Amino acid sequence: MIRLLSLLLVLMLVTLVALGYDVNKDLRNLSPPAHDLMVILSGSETVPNHYDGYPS
Numbered sequence: 001m002i003r004l005l006s007l008l009l010v011l012m013l014v015t016l017v018a019l020g021y022d023v024n025k026d027l028r029n030l031s032p033p034a035h036d037l038m039v040i041l042s043g044s045e046t047v048p049n050h051y052d053g054y055p056s
Contacts, residue, residue: 027037
């Protein structure tokens with residue numbers, strides 16, 4: 001029973017870590033000074049909640 005509970009705890013922790021994974025990259029300008037910045041994202045991400053806490 002203890003082994004099962006510890007396995008479930010580990011699985012829950014791994015799931016939380018996987019859900020909180022983000023990518024953070026630094027930008028470097030290797031050309032003349034930039035006055036605007038455009039970031040193009042590919043793919044899609046599910047938004048489970050809005051900033052106000054209500055489900056989408």
